[in-house]
Amino acid sequence: xxxxxxxxxxxxSCLVLSVGSTSAAGQTVQTADSGKPKHRHASLExxxxxxxxxxxxxxxxxxxxxxxxxxxxxxESKTDxxxxxxxxxxxxxxxxxxLVALILKDRxxxxxxxxxxxxxxxxxxxxxxxxxxxRATPDSRRVKVVLRYGNDEETLNYKMTxxxxxxxxxxxxxxxxxxxxxxxxxxxxxxxxxxxxxGKSP
Numbered sequence: 001x002x003x004x005x006x007x008x009x010x011x012x013s014c015l016v017l018s019v020g021s022t023s024a025a026g027q028t029v030q031t032a033d034s035g036k037p038k039h040r041h042a043s044l045e046x047x048x049x050x051x052x053x054x055x056x057x058x059x060x061x062x063x064x065x066x067x068x069x070x071x072x073x074x075x076e077s078k079t080d081x082x083x084x085x086x087x088x089x090x091x092x093x094x095x096x097x098x099l100v101a102l103i104l105k106d107r108x109x110x111x112x113x114x115x116x117x118x119x120x121x122x123x124x125x126x127x128x129x130x131x132x133x134x135r136a137t138p139d140s141r142r143v144k145v146v147l148r149y150g151n152d153e154e155t156l157n158y159k160m161t162x163x164x165x166x167x168x169x170x171x172x173x174x175x176x177x178x179x180x181x182x183x184x185x186x187x188x189x190x191x192x193x194x195x196x197x198x199g200k201s202p
Contacts, residue, residue, distance in 0.1 A: 054140035058160045061167040062143045063134045065094050069121060073130040082119050096161050096168040102183035109187040120172045120179050123147055123154045 069083050083094060084103060091100045106114045118125045124147075133146040143158040159171040172179040 051138070051140060055136040055138065058140045058143050058167055059134055059136035061160070062145065062158050062169070065169075066121070066132050066134060066145075072119065072122065073127045073132075083121065084116060084119065094169055096163060096170045099168075099170055099180065099183075102180065106183050106187075114187055115182050115185050120156075123156060123174055124149070 065083065072082055083090070088100060088104060091103055095103065103116075106116050109115075119127060121127075122130055124130070127147075129149065131148045133148075135144040135146065137144055141160045143160060145156040145158060147154045147156065154174065157173045158169055159173065160167050161170040162168075170180075
């Protein structure tokens, strides 16, 4: 069995509920009219708990995607494929309807490579040996993924949306590209500059 070296990390320290000593932080407030205290921190605490749970579940959704396709990062793996070569029902498990439509449309360019000439999950054409950190963020609609290729590190931001079937990915973004933008280009547009081997540019 290859050592995939996948590591998933939940970073939620900024989501920890902190209640200060002032009324703005949700402590007891003395009203001038009745003299009776009103407690506001209970509702604030529930809101923060919900946000934390939403962020954790969004992170778990992206983590599951990487677990399912971890074989792509196995050094011994030479199989072509990946989630972006799957059919519509499989794509619909992970991506929202607009993104599924864009992925399938990109395949209509005919033989050869269309706009998508690399694997966005790995920000690379060859993800062999990659390690992955999947991290929650304070915004449940964003999940951060840190990819490491040796000493090189790349960060991806997953834009999430809620559907009747749960979380779905509506875009994947790096500091250089957006998956939706790539797939929305005319088919004959110049390809995006991507990494080829071990996260390095060709």
